[in-house]
Amino acid sequence: MMRGAFGQPWGPRRGGCEGCGTMQWPKRILRDGAARRSFAALLVTAAFFSPQVLSPAWAQPTPIDLSTHPVHWNPESRSDTEAGELEWAGEIELSSTHKRFGGWSGLAISADGSTLLAISDEATWLTGQLLYDEKGRLSGMGDAKIAPLLGSDGKPLTGKYLADAEGLTVDGPDPLKANAYVSFERQHRVLRYNLGKDGFEAKAEQIISERQLGKLNTNAGLEALTILKQKPGIKETRLLLVSENSRDPRGNVRAFIAEGNKLKRLSFRLHDPYHPTDVARLPNGDFLLLERRFSLLAGAGMQLRLIREDAVRPGAVADGNVLLDVGQRRSIDNMEGLAVRQDEKGNVWIYAISDDNFNPLQRTLLVMFRLKPETLTPPHSLGKDGSLGAKTLSAPTESKPK
Numbered sequence: 001m002m003r004g005a006f007g008q009p010w011g012p013r014r015g016g017c018e019g020c021g022t023m024q025w026p027k028r029i030l031r032d033g034a035a036r037r038s039f040a041a042l043l044v045t046a047a048f049f050s051p052q053v054l055s056p057a058w059a060q061p062t063p064i065d066l067s068t069h070p071v072h073w074n075p076e077s078r079s080d081t082e083a084g085e086l087e088w089a090g091e092i093e094l095s096s097t098h099k100r101f102g103g104w105s106g107l108a109i110s111a112d113g114s115t116l117l118a119i120s121d122e123a124t125w126l127t128g129q130l131l132y133d134e135k136g137r138l139s140g141m142g143d144a145k146i147a148p149l150l151g152s153d154g155k156p157l158t159g160k161y162l163a164d165a166e167g168l169t170v171d172g173p174d175p176l177k178a179n180a181y182v183s184f185e186r187q188h189r190v191l192r193y194n195l196g197k198d199g200f201e202a203k204a205e206q207i208i209s210e211r212q213l214g215k216l217n218t219n220a221g222l223e224a225l226t227i228l229k230q231k232p233g234i235k236e237t238r239l240l241l242v243s244e245n246s247r248d249p250r251g252n253v254r255a256f257i258a259e260g261n262k263l264k265r266l267s268f269r270l271h272d273p274y275h276p277t278d279v280a281r282l283p284n285g286d287f288l289l290l291e292r293r294f295s296l297l298a299g300a301g302m303q304l305r306l307i308r309e310d311a312v313r314p315g316a317v318a319d320g321n322v323l324l325d326v327g328q329r330r331s332i333d334n335m336e337g338l339a340v341r342q343d344e345k346g347n348v349w350i351y352a353i354s355d356d357n358f359n360p361l362q363r364t365l366l367v368m369f370r371l372k373p374e375t376l377t378p379p380h381s382l383g384k385d386g387s388l389g390a391k392t393l394s395a396p397t398e399s400k401p402k
Helices: 027-031 033-049 195-201
Strands: 067-070 086-095 104-109 115-120 124-132 137-149 163-170 179-184 189-194 205-208 222-229 238-247 253-259 260-267 274-280 287-295 297-307 321-326 335-342 348-354 364-369
Touching: 086 137, 104 274, 104 321, 104 348, 115 205, 137 364, 163 238, 179 195, 179 222, 189 222, 222 287, 238 274, 260 287, 297 348
Parallel strands: 104 163, 104 335, 163 222, 222 274, 274 335
Antiparallel strands: 067 086, 067 137, 086 364, 104 115, 115 124, 124 137, 163 179, 179 189, 189 205, 222 238, 238 253, 253 260, 274 287, 287 297, 297 321, 335 348, 348 364
């Protein structure tokens, strides 16, 4: 979740400011950076002083009307696809009139690039089928459905303390037929959902509790997670958990390696003003760390860091090279969710989704990049099914999904 003044979300949550969830601003204001930031400052103040209203419980997966349209990486130059050590490979803006649409903070993409699964920080699932143009660039999404994340009692999670879902990772090539692991802020914990068996009717199974994690900042706790390679003798799924801005005594960002109910601590070097929002494992075992910055004057920024596999170990302070660092001159917003997959030709595709905070001045953007091959170190061995699980999946049939 993006924070503005007073540590509150940038813009109001739907229901937090009467009328803010449905108001329509003129397109000129929505596209003009200075005007957008000015109105955002007003909305941040409104969010801080307005009460939060809980949405009513809901239970069934719901098809929704979804509008998508392509977005240029550089709004001022259609031919500019430069993106640091990455190659921009398409981008879309998504919108819906459904009141639960928005706030997408975690992301998983199927191995063949056809299926999207996302979670919102108001405990909502989103799924849809991704579309690509004749050049293989991301161009749209259809067949969208949403559903509530359920608690262990089978009822939808409600209230910000229990429903602030931030990170998502899955353990198979099709996220809808896998176990999904979801991390939460406020009540810091990790829940597992057996989507392969029960679909969106899956009940939560807690695998990591707040007590195990110790003290984390209320609104800057477990922000990101991904699945680690298994080790001999360990049956439980191994997870890497990264906080958004909970610091160790040296000022670095706290993180954990989870092996069943055992946690080992490490940290990630803070690159202020950036803070982690998601992490994904690459096919060679390295990691991508997605980071976000925001200020009312400079707007939003997005950074991707490459973290080598051997840097992620108990007791370490992990750091890495910056592959991408962009600001408001590119089509970005509050980028929170990250997913990675590899096609049969060896191309590594990176997806990132933005959390619009249910703010009419922000957008839900889904962007795709190709990782330049020279960036990767020699590959490590994959699992028997060729899948790295989580957000790093392998062996699609084509680089361009059908």
